[in-house]
């Protein structure tokens with residue numbers, strides 16, 4: 489490893505150089521009043537055989553996002569090492585305190601783990617997890633697929649996503665991988681708050697990085713699970729880790745993923761006040777600029793008229809507000825448009 493990594497406090501039972509299937513648990517120390525030497529156990533599975541790239545699949549970095557953990561667990565139970573050329577490292581529920589608590593934030597330190605990268609081995613629990621993933625697991629990977637949904641806070645059109653990458657070669661490789669994953673949409677975006685995310689760490693290391701958004705609203709999206717399961721198989725096929733051609737047929741009859749982008753802040757609509765938001769559209773719907781996104785109601789004040797919130801861009805609704813009650817400044821909609829290479833580079 490070229491970069492000197494500060495020693496982690498997390499212990500790892502897997503020998504990543506060993507052929508075959510290994511399943512075990514990472515042990516992350518967590519002292520508490522009832523267990524001074526207690527650890528939190530995090531499932532990890534490595535399947536290796538022959539020569540080929542390493543694909544890292546992670547889920548549960550946010551605890552209330554279900555489709556990725558289901559898809560990765562299924563693969564971890566069923567992937568036959570004899571059919572693998574390369575290595576697949578699977579961590580279906582990495583932030584397990586948040587997963588078992590069914591929350592985005594960790595109940596241990598109240599942090600959003602996906603805002604803790606590159607982490608700190610002597611920091612809070614979430615920072616320790618982030619540091620181990622960045623320092624010990626990522627250097628093994630050629631490709632990373634980190635599976636998310638919009639959790640309780642929103643709903644998402646079923647999609648992969650990636651940052652806009654200035655390097656044209658890596659951008660094309662990543663867009664090709666997204667197309668192979670085969671979600672209905674792949675969204676290229678510039679992000680709102682990206683400096684401390686896992687994606688940013690993956691990119692810093694020059695590794696192919698894909699995220700997913702496969703549902704939300706605090707429930708399991710049935711089609712999101714189907715796309716997620718098919719997607720991880722498709723990624724392994726695309727990189728030659730297992731045999732076969734990716735299946736990318738879409739429910740609407742189209743043959744492939746539609747590449748989209750969220751280029752500028754006008755794609756985001758925010759609640760102008762606290763209230764009860766009644767949306768007009770669901771994710772995946774076509775949007776016209778100036779069209780009503782919905783009404784913000786003030787049911788506690790009988791005579792106060794609702795405020796109409798409008799979309800500012802043409803496109804397709806990528807994200808919509810989750811809970812009915814929103815705070816001022818909450819995102820109530822994100823509109824994506826068809827990917828345009830010239831506009832993206834501008």
Ligand SMILES: [Zn+2]
Pocket residue numbers: 549550553636637638639
């Ligand atoms: Zn997430």
